[in-house]
Amino acid sequence: MSALAADAIEVYRTATRNNRMGMWLFFFSELFLFGGLLITRFALWVDEDGHIIRPELDQNVGLIVTVVLLASSYFMNRSEVAIANGRKRDFLVSLWITGFLGVVFLLGVVIFEWGLIQLPFIEHHIGPTDGVFGAVIFGMTGMHAIHVITGVAFIVVVWRNGRRDVYTEERHWGVEACAIYWHYVDLVWIFFYPAIYLIGHAVH
Amino acid sequence: MRSNYRRHFLYAGILVVVFTLVIQWILDLSLPLPAIQGSAQSAAIDNLIGQHVWLIAGAGALVLVIMGYSIVAFRARPGEEDEEGDYFHGHYGLEIAWTVIPLIVVAIYGVIGTQVLAQVTAPQDNEMTVEVEGLQWSWRFAYPGHGEFQTTEMVVPVNQPLLLSMSAVDVLHSFWVVEWRVKQDLVPGIVTELRVTPTEVGEFQLRCAELCGLRHAYMLADVRVVLQEDFDAWINEQLE
């Protein structure tokens, strides 16, 4: 390895270290956004006696989209490990599956949870105007969905670049950033799902 | 060390004491509370503000005097343009002192503040409830227990502890009679409470103290504090 190349690797490592710190600081910042939404949920979803309540929602939808999102995180991890070990095909396939599952999650949220598209076999939906239940559900899932959409866009960009051999074993910060972002969005859902679907007495 | 600090400390110390008194006097003139103490709560709050003014005067004098003294005594005189100051960059004892002493002062003022708060919000035995309703941009009052009627002026007996049970129809408002000192917001959807005991007979003005839209500045109502017998007569008048 020439001295110049070694220098370039060193520069890349320094830059990646800074990038990584920046990314985590960004997550730290976002913590306050999602935390604010969670606090809103626990402040508004209480009855007169101060008991925590929740709306009656279709538990199957919640469980399925959660499983789909968790599974996508597994493939995202596979994808990152693959590129770090130079297995390019593996990397692209896993990334593709992650993106696909992300889209399935989004469709699940939009069609079944929000009911934006009318389907004959779904009867009743809470809308955004339905009091605090509607406001909080749409506020939380909406903000989360915006992050998932960004994440899917990120995956598409990384996938396209991956096909053009932009990433190597040593240099794949783009993949790493995409992966930790995806895991982060996933992690947020792990807190949101029980807050919306599980905690408190169900009220109709 | 070139400077005789002991002498400087002495002069500055004397000046701090003098200026504490001077600033206190200036602040007393600059912060004129309304002359009428119209409620049992007024005196306690005025005293508390007075105590804080002393704190402002004392701490203000301390910093301003040392700063002003340094400006005069430690200025670079002609011929000293290239000179450097005395070399010292810290003193643990001092730092700890001016961390701990303010901490103690804060604790004292915290205790005083809590006591006064407890005093001005304490429930009384024989409270009379008045229902206050705020809406853009007027006030309505009801007297539960005295009959079914609503008024646009507030009439209450003197020396009678009041429990104001307040609600807002449209947006936030705030109940404030300057002479009574205390203040409380009215919030749509919840009932807020304010305790006050008028002690001065007279005519006062209720002003909305929370921006509530176009005519917020003019959201006023007359408040009359009257003798008990006048109040009873007024109630009878309303019932007719």
Added chain:
Amino acid sequence: MLMQLGLTRGLIYQAAGTVLGMVVAMVWRLLAGMELWDQEVVFVVGGLVGGFSFMWGVGAIDDWLEWCRGKATPLVHGPPRDKPAWTRYFSTDYNHKVIGIQYSVTSLLMLMIGGSFALIFRAELAQADLQFLGIGMYNKLIGLHGWAVIAAILLGVGGMANYLVPLMIGAEDMAFPRLNAFAFWINVPGALLLLASAFLGGFDAGWTAYPPLSTQGSVGYQFLFLAIYFVGLSSILGSLNLLVTILTMRPKGMDLFRIPIFCWAVLATSLIQLTATQAIGTAFLMGLSERALGMGFFDPEGGGNPILFQHIFWFYSHPAVYVFVLPGLGIISELLPVFSRKPLFGYRWIALSSLAIALVGFLVWGHHMFTSGYSQYLRIPFMIATLLVAVPTGVKFFSWVATMWGGRLRFPTPMLFTLGAISVFLLGGLTGPILATVASDLYLHDTYFVVGHFHATLFGGFVFPFCAAIYFWFPKITGRMYNETLGKLHFYIMTPAFWLMSIGQMTVGTMGMRRRIVDYDPTLGGGLIEARHLETTIAAFLIGLSILIMIYNLVTSAEIGVRAPANPWRSRSPEWQIPSPVPEHSFAAPLQVVGEPYDYGLEEEYVVMDESQAGHTQAH
């Protein structure tokens, strides 16, 4: 020529983007079977698309778009090759010094716009009754004044931090230069939306925009919410950048307790901006969606709670106050040793007190809401926490006067402003505990006393130190000295005028003058209230005049001022060890720290340049 400027392109793109966004929203509504026109939704989508179109037009995302296409873009520093050098100040440029100046100039501009709004309604308040300003106009101007100057302060803080931090720690640039440019430019569409809201009916609930009033008013609120979203995004990204820069890009030997003290202030500030800003974003987003989509977060009809907004809002907006003042306090700590010719007294205590203020600042938001109707008992912990802020603030004051004690003080304009800042911030700080104590706040809350208090803290914590910083670093930025006589004139007009104004505001407040009213009862304060208001108005106009003198001084001195030497103040800080004005690549060689930053009176240096490494620039 004009079309070559990124700014012009950005503005055109923003206009086009706004229209496009509105059309898209309408078409979407039509396709979804809704009525074509819903101003709330249409303006929100338009404003949002317009804002990001501006960023595209100005060129702030060009490199990132290239990255998305898998192309690496080298970071080129220096003036544009095919255009005059001055155009870089109106286009996307990645040099932190250019960005710092862009921030600062925009800040001064917004400060003057915001100040002018204040002068208009101050003139109205000079007498009781209505004179020339309608009630509705007054209610809109107060909110607009508030947000315009808050944006100005955030920009000014960003300006000082961006220009100074890399120079002070001897870094070539910020950690993320492109993000830095993005964070600046996003303020421009934000500011435009803010000012444009005035043409959509404005927002008449004051800068705090409390619901339900804010969810009922005109569509101007939506532009306010979007504007603050953009400005907040700038805060978050800018602070993230500063944190990484300070934490990772220091030269050899500069441990955290050897950085110039201003960087500590920026560190503490950035921690607040990074986190708390999300809260106001959340609060305003809820307000926005309640208006646009009918999501009833704050609507009591469906179980919503108006007080929740206040909690989230103040969770940002109280720490935000420390964002406004901590950098200014850092400037005071930075300048005092230079002009006292003495080491900074208790460096570590001052550094950590900034951090302490920032952290305690997260636990005190409830003191804005003592009368709001939340739990009675919670008011006491909020009172105690708020009073505790006095302790680290006191440490700063005492350390400052101890720094001056025994020095050899000199009084050029920057030092005068530093002293002015201390005195004014003292007034603001000391009037804090009286408001922090619940019982006295029950009287003073929402009166002009509060107005006097926070104007004193913001002038003492931002405006005065900002002026000091401008005069102090003017030679380093332009290579020329400012006019000392005009600088002193500015100081000797502004300081007494400010004292008069601020104390005047407090006086009418204790007399019983409410905040945010266009008209007041002239019988208050024994009939003396009108005279106090007149004085306050005159003082406010004098402050405006003094700012104009400063602008004149800066503009003319940049052209005809005396050439400045590299280090006119004999400062030890790194930025004064390089030529004035600062060259494109600030440091010819990497720095090495060999001493303490404020050891005035000692022979040894703070930093030296490692000449053996000359030409080796840090990479990104």
